[in-house]
Amino acid sequence: MQSAERANHSASEISAQAHAPASLATMAMAAIGVVYGDIGTSPLYTLKEVFSGPHAVPVTPENVYGILSLVFWALMLVVSAKYVIFITRADNRGEGGIMALTSLALRVVPEGRSAWLLSSLGVFGAALFYGDGMITPAISVLSAVEGLEVATPAFQPYVLPIAGTVLVGLFMMQRHGTNRVGAIFGPVMVCWFVLLAVLGISGIRLHPEILGALNPVWALRFFANNPLIGWLALGAVVLAITGGEALYADMGHFGRRPIKLAWFTVVFPALYLNYLGQGALILDHADNIRNPFYMLVPDELVYPMVGMATLATIIASQAVISGAFSLTRQAMQLGYSPRMHTIFTSEREMGQIYVPGINWMLLGAVIALVVGFRSSSALASAYGIAVTMTMMIDTLLAFVVIRGLWNWGLGKAALFLAVFLTVDLAFFSATTVKIIAGGWFPLLIGGIIFTLLTTWKRGRGLVNARIRIDTMPLDMFIRSMFTSPPPRVQGTSVFMTTWLDGVPRALLHNLVHNKVLHERVVLVKAETADVSRVPERDRVKVEELDYGFYRVRVTFGFTDDPDIPAALELCRAQGLPIELMETSFFLGRETIVSRTSRSLPRWREKLFMFMFRNAGSAADYFHLPPNRVVELGTQVEL
Incomplete structure (x- = not known):
């Protein structure tokens, strides 16, 4: 069968x-x-x-x-x-x-x-x-x-x-x-x-x-x-x-x-x-x-x-x-x-x-x-x-x-x-x-x-494309930090994102509402390779940027367990030690709203929105510690 x-x-x-x-x-x-x-x-x-x-x-x-x-x-x-x-x-x-x-x-x-x-x-x-x-x-x-x-x-x-x-x-x-x-x-x-x-x-x-x-x-x-x-x-x-x-x-x-x-x-x-x-x-x-x-x-x-x-x-x-x-x-x-x-x-x-x-x-x-x-x-x-x-x-x-x-x-x-x-x-x-x-x-x-x-x-492709269009380039954001630096607090903040060249919306919302940045800001993108398993030596790639920012690309095979905390432990070998008890994980929780000009047929848009509302938690999927997760909402037009 x-x-x-x-x-x-x-x-x-x-x-x-x-x-x-x-x-x-x-x-x-x-x-x-x-x-x-x-x-x-x-x-x-x-x-x-x-x-x-x-x-x-x-x-x-x-x-x-x-x-x-x-x-x-x-x-x-x-x-x-x-x-x-x-x-x-x-x-x-x-x-x-x-x-x-x-x-x-x-x-x-x-x-x-x-x-x-x-x-x-x-x-x-x-x-x-x-x-x-x-x-x-x-x-x-x-x-x-x-x-x-x-x-x-x-x-x-x-x-x-x-x-x-x-x-x-x-x-x-x-x-x-x-x-x-x-x-x-x-x-x-x-x-x-x-x-x-x-x-x-x-x-x-x-x-x-x-x-x-x-x-x-x-x-x-x-x-x-x-x-x-x-x-x-x-x-x-x-x-x-x-x-x-x-x-x-x-x-x-x-x-x-x-x-x-x-x-x-x-x-x-x-x-x-x-x-x-x-x-x-x-x-x-x-x-x-x-x-x-x-x-x-x-x-x-x-x-x-x-x-x-x-x-x-x-x-x-x-x-x-x-x-x-x-x-x-x-x-x-x-x-x-x-x-x-x-x-x-x-x-x-x-x-x-x-x-x-x-x-x-x-x-x-x-x-x-x-x-x-x-x-x-x-x-x-x-x-x-x-x-x-x-x-x-x-x-x-x-x-x-x-x-x-x-x-x-x-x-x-x-x-x-x-x-x-x-x-x-x-x-x-x-x-x-x-x-x-x-x-x-x-x-x-x-x-x-x-x-x-x-x-x-x-549907996910359209949502990600829409988010990317509305996202500020990361290099521009980091340069602005030098002219108007916000207060920094101890610890590490990890922002899950689908685009490492842009500023995650959750980061902007956190900065707008809380007026602070952590001393280390880590942008993490999880992606799936076209192989079943990725060995640990190839799992993470760390790039250090200015102003305490880091980009981390985590690659899983399509049968691997997408365990982000375990993957972040591997960053230590590349100069980025992360203590989970001193780390906060920030996730964006999108709400999909319909536009007048549709990118999908009406029935398919309704189906996608239903699936999106009933999708499981990203925190659970990536095995993030529940007491270290902060979710910030945002609206996305489909």
Whole structure:
């Protein structure tokens, strides 16, 4: 699923394992627990949807072989070749994910329409994550709990309440963090993949000849004999690769080698063995299409398997939830989202965060999906279209990177684009038939989130431009201090600003009302680089000016914690020691008012003003000590 950005993000689940030195095998196990939860639970519903979904493929030996061949080559081309072999090489200082890929692509295009288009593609791909991220917990947990119906139909009335209870419990635990349970994710998912392989082998024993489905001729023959059915079947086959993009998104926390090792030695073999086992079971008896995964399980082990599947889907859902938190934080850092209340749930791991507003929004949407669609089969109609759109965006951005940064020749880069974009378009076109049945939901959510993100980015740009126009140049202000010097008081005043060459409005208001200046006046600008993390040696740049003034530029990566007091401690090495207990932090609190001549459409201006009024505190966002903060109000015309 979109783990879009689940990356920078979902590795929060594994606690210290992701950052401490570890063996390749240990890192690979940790990656299995975080990266592959989503794609690892796909066997619960993929073949069931192919053969009994809205566009069910008739159960014949040729069709079963054809579908299994399609699944294998989809996993090979999209996951193994595109993501594991190629795109994981496009790291932004070790980080992956659509935000990192967008940053890389923007380095090789000039400012203008091309840069705007690439940036918009990246933001839209990130926005789609929220829509698909609501579906993943719902469909995963529902498909696991539905195994109870296989054991006995008497459980049917209780499937929705049980699934709802599991999901509510999952979201309720978010405020406590996942560092305590994160360490078990890897071993649990390894056990899950071992069970998938064992069940698959037990099914293959019924029809060992099913191994011949690896031959691509079966897939080609299936399309040749059933062109329309084959095309529609791709809309269900795509469920087998949802979550494949997560291995790139989470690369920064594990590295390319552990993710590659885990995929080729454990995840891929286990997944496909299970698909082959389900296919053999369907060949043995066509009635098994009602739930081929659980029909593989011996009767006496159905209940334990339901429990194990539920645990695996919880782990997969946890990665998506943590990804939503981290993606929101990245959006705040990059200026696409207003500040939101964020809680750090671990003292050791900065990636372990909790965003209450996003958590409750996701819970409400997930419960609404479960109640509204009522089954995993119905939810499958809403699943896939956002994933395929994100995969297309990844392919386009990767093409720009390999052409511009890797310096591939035009022919070689065009071949990359032609092969993978053709595959992406095939899957995307097949999922468009799901739009009316439920595919509209992730598109609607993605569209809404995209509108919010771009509105905030545009609105903040206009506000900053307006402030800059009305701001006195700093050098002029300092020169005026020599002719009419105000009284100076002991201590340090820190003024947060977006423009280091101008005088912050808060400074002028303080001077007008209090008639004094501190003996040291520090102007601080916090900015976000196009890399995920900035090392401490590059964090701050101090410039000493006349009359006790200093300019400090603080640079964070888009996954760094924007801790201004911690950054100011680094100024000591550059000749500016700052004692926090003797420092006052001054912030400007703007009030936006509308002008007669608008810079934004009326609806968008109203939306931005609503978001602006409800944005979180800058003091909280930058971790400023509450008892040292002074806020001064000002009006800005939009």
